[in-house]
Amino acid sequence: MRFRPLRSAPAFDGERMPVADPPATMKAVVFDAPGNPDALRAASVPVPSPVISELLVRVVAAGVNPIDVKTRGGAGVSAQIPSYPSTLGFDFSGIVVKSPYEAHPLPPGTPVFGMAAFPRTGGTYAEYAVAPTLSVARKPSSLSHVEAAGVPLAALTAWGLVVETAHAHEGQRILIHAGSGGVGHFAVQFAAYFGAHVTATSSGRNAAWLRELGAAVVVDYTTTRFDEVVAQVDVVIDLVGNVGGDTGTRSLRVLRPGGLYVVVPTGSWPGYADAAEAAGVRATSYKVVPDGGALATIGRLLDSGAVQVYVDRVFDLGEAAAAHRLLEDGHTRGKLVLRVSAD
Template sequence: MRVITQHTLGGPEVLTIVDAPEPRPRPAEVLVRVTAIGLNPLEPRLRAGEFPLLGPPPFTLGWDISGVVEAAAQTWRFRPGDEVFGMPLFPRAANAYAEFVAAPALHLARKPASLSHVEAAALPVVGLTAWQGLVDLGGVTAGDRVLVHGGGGGVGHVAIQLATSLGAHVITTAGSSKRDFVTSLGADEVVDHTTTDFAAVVRDVDVVLDTIGGDTASRSLGVLRPGGHLVTAVAEEDTELIAKFEAAGRRFSGIAVDPDPVALRGLVELVERGRLRVHVQETFPFERIADAHRLIEGGHLRGKVVLTV
């Protein structure tokens, strides 16, 4: 099979397609013939060596997959021919930039018929991050005021829809070019971050979901009501910031997404009810992985980027 790997850290040019043996599924795993691979902003950072999640190279990136079960000898959950998608093994290496992936059956779900493989591959990382942030940690319920930072991005555009489906009043930050997009997803209020400081105009928020980083988390303190909750995927280990929130009577939670069959089934249910759609800005063929990484590194994406196999 073909695999995209890298033998050194660096720019997109270090990504190389090589031949490799097909992986052998362990007990309770299935072999998936991959049709599409969702790409995430984390992956160019790992490729460049910004932090050593996977250790030193050589390694193969990727977690989001959608495809067809090729073999399922030691699990009852799937059979060959089943169309599945998921985010196996994160944060361990799943080696998903490949034509075949061995994945724990529990980390996969049946692909909804209403989603293409490209759309399904775009959903797991961003969908599970939004679900674990808003449902599991944030505890969002009907009537809550929720601020989603970066509503036009991968996690953000799913989080808007999820919060809306929970009955929340959704405020989001987004550039003017994405206003119509985030409004179409259900956002009740849009703050143009290029012209307006959200901290000056937003108040009495119950839950803030931050995937932007920088000083966004700290500046969100003032928008939260007493007892309000910041959930961040980018500043989860900032002990000084945690102490600052606790001293102000606000809650602070960091999220590091992990495989979650319950949440994955919840996302499937929302898709099947027509309450959730995933937006793919652009697809690239397997051979153009370097171009896909360059697009992600340029920022300002609307939704997701997907690799087709």
């Protein structure tokens, strides 16, 4: 039997966008060395080339995350940046331009969202980015690219915390610090979706909104010490740590014996493991896993309306420094997103 070569991509049952060949260079926001937000500058850089199982994606929008801010400032993953100038950014939503092979399930023209492998590759504050196929999923059809760009890193972090680490279930009592932030607002929704009793800390202005997302109790940290009104919870998801205070230390006091403390911000409390052991509770840190399968599941929840993403502000690509300043102020609700190119 003779096999005929496949001459075109397989039929696609959803949206497909026309695709143009990429140019040699692209607009990007780079920084030449760690520094303050003014270190970010516009530049023209070469369009990256995908290798083996990578996709080349035309970026329509890019999410802005705290890890971007930390990295730009010299912390985060800055030690792993191989050379400068460097382009920041993990999150993206856009259109596939090149796939690894003709019959790939994400052919050119497919709207996708996911995470780039920054800093191993260039980031997503650019018109084009490469991403591992296993870190990408089809964009939820109900979301715009701007909305979808606010999902991957924050939602995957929340999913890993709530579903894969805490194993959220009916009747479980979960306390989530910084519930109104990018990761927090997803964590509240996932925990409530799986039946947990959710208590969230936030400023008072976000209390009603968090209740709409599924929090049973919201503690205004500006007026009330959470450890005076919360007790015997099964899990604490700490998106603050002990930086600038003692949130982590007090969190151990509200856990039941054998409960689980999960701290997320890297370096926010170096002594958490010893303190948890002394308090008779379990503890772990957590780092996001860019899992395209989990992201596809999250996408279905978004399309069903069971979960939503909240985008607080949208900036043009050239306004990345302003987005970083706003995120550093620490009072954003949900996500900040960069609009990179036309939809």
